[in-house]
Amino acid sequence: MQEIELKFLIPPARLKGLMRQAKVKSSQDIHMAAHYYDTPEQDLAQAGIGLRIRQEGDAWVQTIKAGGDGIAARLEHNTILDNEHVQAMLDADELMPDLILYEDPAIAPALADFKLKKLAKKLTRQYMTDVQRTTRLLEDDSSKESSTNEDSNEDSNEDSNEENRSKKSSTIEVAYDIGQIIHGNDDSQCQDIHEIEFELVSGELEFLFATAKLWCKRYKLCLSTVTKAERGGLLIKGENYSPAVCADLKHLNVDQDSSMPTFVRAAVHNCLLQILPNSSAIAAGSQDNEHVLQLRIGLRRLHIALKAFKKFSDQLNTEWHSILKQTATLLGDYRELAHLATTIEPKLQQHGAPSLDWTENIERIKVKPIDAVRANDFQLTLLELIEFTMSDPSTEPQASTLAIDKLPKILAKKHIKLLKAEQDFDDLAPDYLDLDDLEADNAERNSLVSDDLDSNPVHKVRRHLKDLRYLSEFAAPLYSKKKSKRWLKRLIKAQKSLGQYQDHRYYQQCYQQKSLTDPNALYGAGWFAATLKNDRNRLQKRLARIQDRPTFW
Known part of the structure; x- marks a missing residue:
């Protein structure tokens, strides 16, 4: 059973x-x-x-x-x-x-x-x-109230009686x-x-x-x-604690016959398979940065699924977005500095950098990952999402429409936005670093959505590239495996290069800002500034491979 x-x-x-x-x-x-x-x-x-x-x-x-x-x-x-x-x-x-x-x-x-x-x-x-x-x-x-009403109303029809009998057994x-x-x-x-x-x-x-x-x-x-x-x-x-859980697309149960409501439930379910184990570990006390990272990635995947496929189901709740965004932002605020202190700083010291103490910076962050995950609004949202995935898709009006009939338009629209963002990025001056915009840059990195920051070409490329990658992963099982695999490989390589470019920009800014109170931080600021030109060149090459290749849908 x-x-x-x-x-x-x-x-x-x-x-x-x-x-x-x-x-x-x-x-x-x-x-x-x-x-x-x-x-x-x-x-x-x-x-x-x-x-x-x-x-x-x-x-x-x-x-x-x-x-x-x-x-x-x-x-x-x-x-x-x-x-x-x-x-x-x-x-x-x-x-x-x-x-x-x-x-x-x-x-x-x-x-x-x-x-x-x-x-x-x-x-x-x-x-x-x-x-x-x-x-x-x-x-x-x-159900007891329904039963009382049933007994007092002899005219209730057989269907109503059957429904009440079902409720009695809950x-x-x-x-x-x-x-x-x-x-x-x-x-x-x-x-x-x-x-x-x-x-x-x-x-x-x-x-x-x-x-x-x-x-x-x-x-x-x-x-x-x-x-x-x-x-x-x-x-x-x-x-x-168990190791952090990454996205596993082998457990994405969709095919060419999936209806719109079935498809969006499967996508949300696949995101929850990544989110729940990592949030469980953090709620139990884990301070592992990898749990935080994978939880944030899961939240990002979930956000794009809910936003892109919002017309696939009438049961999607728009209030989920604000809770997911808030949680991701709180997690990101902590994770970025914790990763810098525990991973980046030791690496620099191995290359001769003077020691820096980031403890005070981390302690200024009031909401730790365990607080963000244990927040009642977030836990209730997870429950509602689980309930949604277990609900019956066949009862919805969209059940008569196949997901594959709607996916090409969604993917093409996101692809066009990415190509436009890539062009804006290519037009940037090679030395564009926006060093005085640390607060806005960090806010964008740690948020699920960045509509208010779309004037920044780097942010736009990052946002549309991630979105297109996750949408392509959700849709891939419905199309040619060979073509989708090649497409995803190019997207993932470009996203990895963009991630490294943005990480180095962020670290450069952090060390630059810290140098105002500790001159030892100038070593780190200079180190990462020296990497940005090569990072940018590598990124542009990988973005170009997306521009001149056919799509899989």
């Missing part, structure tokens, strides 16, 4: 209030001790599969989780085991899962890449969880977990578990998301895509 679940981290300041809602008269407490299994090479984890045997009260349950949409839905298969058999294996310290259970056709596809007999011989217990779970069921209050389970993940070979190594989950038991997705948004708003919860299995794998490797 498919499990649809939303998981959240709980801010310590909101714990007491949340506990009062979780522990009510109708709630149930259950102790759960789970044993998780994988190969020494973590083959199951790499395939996105979790395999466990868990004691749930008086019962022992073997569970495998796999697949799904990568966000809220996963394939789950549960089997209740014989207690005496489990106890015998425990007494002999030989508790192991039975993989014969997964010859069942319903779950077999998840393990299609494995030979079960060979896999069974390699399995070992990797880690355990010891959790106290408090659960309560929530039912849709509006139930979700709220599960609050507190406990530990324990290393399988060293019980002194452990991590705390403190999270709350909302799982759809029956009924409509709408009720699941409405409830999750209500609790998220009230208790400032933060979405997390990190499963207990993933956390256990990190514990085994001695790591706190």
